[in-house]
Amino acid sequence: MAVANAEPLCVLTFDLQGEIFAIEATRVREILDPGPVTEVPGAADFVDRLINVRGRVVPLADLRLRLGMEPRPPTVDSRFVVVEAGDGPDAIAVGVCADKVYEVTELNASALEETPRIGVRWRPEYIRWIGKRGADFIVVLDIDRIFA
Amino acid sequence: MSGSDPTHTYRQEAADLLEQLESDLLSLEGAPGNQDLVDGIFRALHTIKGSGAMCGFERVAAFTHHLETAFDTVRKGHAVATPELIALTLAARDHIGHLIEQPDTTNDAAGIAILAELSGLLMPAAAAPVATTWRLRIRLPRDAMATGTNPLLLLDELRELGPCTIVADTDAIPPLEELKPTDCYVGWDVTLTTDRPRSAIEQVFLFVQDDSEIQIAPLDEAVASAAPAAAPAATPRGEVRAIDSIRVSATCLDALMDRVGELVIAQSRLKQIASASSDMQVKSAAEDIERLALELRDTTMGARMVPIGQLFGRFRRLVHDLARDLNKEIAVVFSGEETELDKTLIEHLADPLIHLIRNCADHGIESPEQRAAAGKPAQGRITLAARHLGHEVLISISDDGRGLDRARIRQRGEEQGLLAAGATPSEAELFGLLFQPGFSTAREVSSLSGRGVGLDVVRRAIMGLRGSIDIASKAGHGTEITLRLPLTLAIIDGLLVRVGGGRYVIPLSAVEECVELDAAEDARTRGRSFLNIRGSLVPYLRLREIFATKAPLDPYQKVVIVSAGDLRVGLVVDQVIGNHQTVIKSLSRLHASLGTFSGATILGDGTVALILEVSHLLAVGQGREERFKAAS
Numbered sequence: 001m002a003v004a005n006a007e008p009l010c011v012l013t014f015d016l017q018g019e020i021f022a023i024e025a026t027r028v029r030e031i032l033d034p035g036p037v038t039e040v041p042g043a044a045d046f047v048d049r050l051i052n053v054r055g056r057v058v059p060l061a062d063l064r065l066r067l068g069m070e071p072r073p074p075t076v077d078s079r080f081v082v083v084e085a086g087d088g089p090d091a092i093a094v095g096v097c098a099d100k101v102y103e104v105t106e107l108n109a110s111a112l113e114e115t116p117r118i119g120v121r122w123r124p125e126y127i128r129w130i131g132k133r134g135a136d137f138i139v140v141l142d143i144d145r146i147f148a
Numbered sequence: 149m150s151g152s153d154p155t156h157t158y159r160q161e162a163a164d165l166l167e168q169l170e171s172d173l174l175s176l177e178g179a180p181g182n183q184d185l186v187d188g189i190f191r192a193l194h195t196i197k198g199s200g201a202m203c204g205f206e207r208v209a210a211f212t213h214h215l216e217t218a219f220d221t222v223r224k225g226h227a228v229a230t231p232e233l234i235a236l237t238l239a240a241r242d243h244i245g246h247l248i249e250q251p252d253t254t255n256d257a258a259g260i261a262i263l264a265e266l267s268g269l270l271m272p273a274a275a276a277p278v279a280t281t282w283r284l285r286i287r288l289p290r291d292a293m294a295t296g297t298n299p300l301l302l303l304d305e306l307r308e309l310g311p312c313t314i315v316a317d318t319d320a321i322p323p324l325e326e327l328k329p330t331d332c333y334v335g336w337d338v339t340l341t342t343d344r345p346r347s348a349i350e351q352v353f354l355f356v357q358d359d360s361e362i363q364i365a366p367l368d369e370a371v372a373s374a375a376p377a378a379a380p381a382a383t384p385r386g387e388v389r390a391i392d393s394i395r396v397s398a399t400c401l402d403a404l405m406d407r408v409g410e411l412v413i414a415q416s417r418l419k420q421i422a423s424a425s426s427d428m429q430v431k432s433a434a435e436d437i438e439r440l441a442l443e444l445r446d447t448t449m450g451a452r453m454v455p456i457g458q459l460f461g462r463f464r465r466l467v468h469d470l471a472r473d474l475n476k477e478i479a480v481v482f483s484g485e486e487t488e489l490d491k492t493l494i495e496h497l498a499d500p501l502i503h504l505i506r507n508c509a510d511h512g513i514e515s516p517e518q519r520a521a522a523g524k525p526a527q528g529r530i531t532l533a534a535r536h537l538g539h540e541v542l543i544s545i546s547d548d549g550r551g552l553d554r555a556r557i558r559q560r561g562e563e564q565g566l567l568a569a570g571a572t573p574s575e576a577e578l579f580g581l582l583f584q585p586g587f588s589t590a591r592e593v594s595s596l597s598g599r600g601v602g603l604d605v606v607r608r609a610i611m612g613l614r615g616s617i618d619i620a621s622k623a624g625h626g627t628e629i630t631l632r633l634p635l636t637l638a639i640i641d642g643l644l645v646r647v648g649g650g651r652y653v654i655p656l657s658a659v660e661e662c663v664e665l666d667a668a669e670d671a672r673t674r675g676r677s678f679l680n681i682r683g684s685l686v687p688y689l690r691l692r693e694i695f696a697t698k699a700p701l702d703p704y705q706k707v708v709i710v711s712a713g714d715l716r717v718g719l720v721v722d723q724v725i726g727n728h729q730t731v732i733k734s735l736s737r738l739h740a741s742l743g744t745f746s747g748a749t750i751l752g753d754g755t756v757a758l759i760l761e762v763s764h765l766l767a768v769g770q771g772r773e774e775r776f777k778a779a780s
Binding site for chain 1: 413744745748
């Protein structure tokens with residue numbers, strides 16, 4: 001089922017374990033080089049760390065654990081992507097680990113499909129759309145649901 | 149910048165006026181003859197009407213005009229401010245508030261009803277003259293006699309109005325060489341009792357009032373009555389107004405606070421760098437900056453401090469209305485209104501305090517008949533007091549009512565399965581039951597309370613402010629609830645500690661002392677985690693276990709003893725690093741539900757450290773202590 005909205009979707013694409021994921025560009029606040037992290041004992045496993053973003057304390061999440069992947073150590077290309085999750089008064093800033101950040105790009109509405117119920121490797125409830133660009137599949141994540 | 153929109157300005161101005169109006173009306177109830185209050189009320193109504201007409205609030209202006217006309221009869225002395233009149237005027241004030249908030253949707257019917265009742269009340273009252281005692285201060289101009297005024301005739305006219313006592317003020321009479329016989333140097337202070345209205349007195353001075361200083365004021369009747377309600381009336385109204393102040397938007401103040409917080413963080417980084425450097429100039433500059441940053445921090449935090457009297461003031465109306473609704477006589481007394489609290493704290497305290505006051509009025513204070521039967525004065529008293537104690541603010545709400553019924557609480561506790569049958573709980577534990585959700589000893593649920601929803605919500609609200617709440621009570625005499633709150637939410641002094649590879653901050657105000665953990669003690673099994681501190685047993689918790697730290701154990705463990713109220717617990721850490729100026733950053737909702745941490749902060753090297761929630765750890769420690777006691 002194709003997406004009804006005719007406008008192209010502007011997204012930031014990044015790599016997690018060889019797969020290309022994307023987050024709506026309007027949700028992305030900034031991209032940082034990895035820095036010191038502080039563990040939070042007792043927190044949920046996918047968001048068990050904190051980072052300092054210019055004086056603000058921001059939770060750091062490893063989406064791999066949320067999506068059902070295995071955790072992996074960071075590489076030289078790893079980045080922290082600070083995104084905004086939630087709406088209005090519930091909006092919070094969260095840092096997301098990425099193995100490699102690609103670019104901000106546009107996906108045509110015709111290229112976006114709703115997530116099929118079966119056949120998708122990762123937890124489908126956290127995926128908004130699956131986009132196609134050339135031969136690649138791009139998984140557009142639902143940031144609000146992931147951090148609800 | 150706001151202020152250019154007349155509607156907005158009017159709303160702000162009207163809000164202030166309405167607040168003052170309510171306060172004055174409540175004071176007037178305790179001192180019906182106080183002309184200053186009546187004048188103040190009249191002026192407030194007049195301003196609300198005039199500015200309202202100017203800013204487009206026609207309905208407000210129209211309604212207030214009628215109210216003003218009605219109240220004018222009181223001002224002229226033709227009517228007395230009875231409690232019914234005051235209650236009606238308070239209702240009218242509320243109606244004005246509604247008209248201002250929602251000028252289009254507020255129903256006129258309520259307003260019309262109020263005005264009708266008001267005129268009904270005032271018409272018959274106009275006929276009854278009341279004998280009032282007035283104090284007059286008469287100071288005529290120097291040339292009064294030269295221009296034909298005979299002061300003695302004025303005094304005779306006053307004597308015609310009623311019995312007076314006249315005292316001459318001869319302070320201004322100069323020595324004989326300088327005396328001019330045609331000049332009037334003498335003033336008079338007169339005490340006059342008359343049943344004529346004030347206008348009759350003013351009439352006497354009609355021809356001299358322009359140049360003279362004539363002050364007419366009724367003697368406060370509150371002096372005669374024994375009611376403690378007189379106390380708020382005696383406070384000079386103008387006192388708070390005299391403070392030089394300026395309106396600042398709350399967002400502006402918050403932004404300022406954020407900047408200062410970040411400055412403190414940056415300054416602590418500079419301090420680290422300077423201490424590692426050997427450059428004396430850098431060190432000296434860093435010291436100066438530290439001093440300035442701390443002073444700035446203190447001043448800014450001071451700017452956010454608001455006297456709690458602001459909050460207390462709102463409660464006068466609440467108690468007044470509660471007393472009427474419950475058909476009880478209740479007076480409210482305040483002490484420590486000048487005690488200052490952070491402004492955000494004040495806002496969060498309003499609801500819990502309202503609930504506690506409702507409890508006092510509903511369950512605590514007995515009806516006048518019950519009180520008489522118990523030998524108490526018919527009027528019950530609720531006292532709200534606030535004071536500083538170290539780093540905390542103590543707020544107490546007490547009443548002189550029936551107190552808590554221990555037997556009933558125990559019975560309820562057993563019925564609800566919270567207490568084992570035959571158990572002997574301590575008083576603290578027994579009263580602690582009241583905070584359980586759903587616990588209520590009320591036999592009936594009134595519209596105010598009794599559902600058992602309130603106290604646990606109150607406690608959670610207080611704990612959310614990092615405070616604590618205690619109940620004390622004496623059956624037959626009354627109940628006292630004490631709230632302990634930290635002075636500020638934003639910046640605290642902390643103790644930095646290390647557990648494994650992570651660093652954590654413990655609020656210094658909770659820290660009692662640090663001791664070494666004896667190696668032998670350390671080797672013992674979990675079940676016996678108690679320290680002997682100068683004779684008393686203090687349970688301790690290994691933070692390494694609570695945090696599931698994987699780093700290797702340091703050889704010499706330290707214990708930080710923390711406390712709040714009567715509870716103490718030792719927290720075992722790998723290293724006590726030192727004091728740290730902690731700017732509190734709140735945790736996002738992803739982490740806020742973790743009980744162990746109340747917030748986070750940024751250390752001098754830029755890393756994040758979590759701030760421990762002492763009350764949570766105390767509860768864990770207490771749980772262990774109880775299990776230990778139960779087992780032994």
